[in-house]
Amino acid sequence: MNWLFHLGRYWIFMKEMIIKPEKFSIYWKQFVRELDNFGFGSLGIVALTSVFMGAVITIQTVYNLVNPLVPLEAVGIVARDSIILEFSPTMMSLVLAGKIGSSIASEIGTMRVTEQIDALEIMGINSSAYLVLPKVMAALAIFPFVVIISMFLGIFGGWVAGTAAGVISSSEYIMGIQDSFVPFNVVFALIKTITFSLIITTVSAYQGYHTQGGALEVGKSSTNAVVYSSILILIFDYILTQLILT
């Protein structure tokens, strides 16, 4: 892989983006559009995956805690911490990489192969900034909320599944999720979310922007966007966890 070439070109792409907008109003319109797109557009899938994820984590934790000396409350603690620290920020980002990353890459890729990007440039618009900046800003603004909603829904899903299956009582679970709560975990989760938002939007935009050819290549860019942003999310998940939590 000529990853050095991509790294260099990605860097140049990022640098071109940091400019003074030609006309603030046209950027603002795009920003609002993306906010709606990313926020409401992803709530459904995020809600669904979060509830089920919380349910599975809770039942699995009960199943693994066979030691009668450990109180069942611990299930609530473990479920809460794994949802807040790992599942909501990382898994939701992977889900968003699939949903939003692929749509960013195919939208920008289509604009490239149909010369819409050239049409923007002709009008003196810095196309990389115009197409990417509002998306990055919208993702940074909305993804933290999406992830926080996912945390609540995940913990809620655990409660529903645990009590419905009769493996943990409602009061034990609720006591557990309130026990020894570390607020910094939420801060850490948001730091991860912000990093992942940047990865999803810029990597996918980069893939779309440098599409060459036609419809087939747009599909490839879209796949690459998901693959590369997912890999980078996992790598940065590891790096950030190592740096901040140890």
Next chain:
Amino acid sequence: MIDLKNISKSFNGRVILENVTSSFEKGHVNLVIGGSGSGKTVMMKCMVGLVDIDEGEILYDGKPFSGLSRKERKPFRQEIGMVFQGGALFDSLTVEQNVMFPLNMFTRLSLEEKKERVNFCLKRVNLENVNNLGPSELSGGMKKRVAIARAIAPNPNYLFCDEPNSGLDPRTSIVIDNLIKEITEEFSITTIVNTHDMNSVMEIGDKILFLFEGKKWWEGSVDDILRTDNKEINDFIFASKLAKAIKKV
């Protein structure tokens, strides 16, 4: 008037344009013809600054254009309109928003004034009551006309059209060709049109430049082109059996 002085362009060591010199006059439709892959689109993109040339010089009414930075090109931007091969309308915007886009960019007109200008331009290309349609709801010919309306909206002095009638039926092609010719003369624009359609050549060509493998092979008027005995140009013009039969007569 646009002047090209010895322009050359290579991609990854492959020469696409070689030492092309020519000039295109104001108020005329200047045609660049050539087979596909001969470098017409690349030459047009060099002229508008989407692709940087390797060597040579491009002048807009005597003012140097090539070699300028993005910022230095800014004053030229409002003067340039371009119609791309597939129309290149913005998918996420309606017809009206597409035509208004350059006005938002370049002017400080009020919304009413902009709407008025949009309707004037749409009317000029014989499109009415399509303002709120999306590009996917338009036919090929309508897309091209909206693209022309968007290109002329900010009153450009230079108009570039890349194969404006590719993919259109012969009748719609002639309508589009004539529209370009009328607009060029009406607003005294320097117009450059890429085409490989001989109907366009006969219909609207004021000056014709024939590109062959990235080189300027021939240039002249419509009358000249039918009389030239240049082999490549005859192969190009009289490619079909019908055309060969006509030439014999």
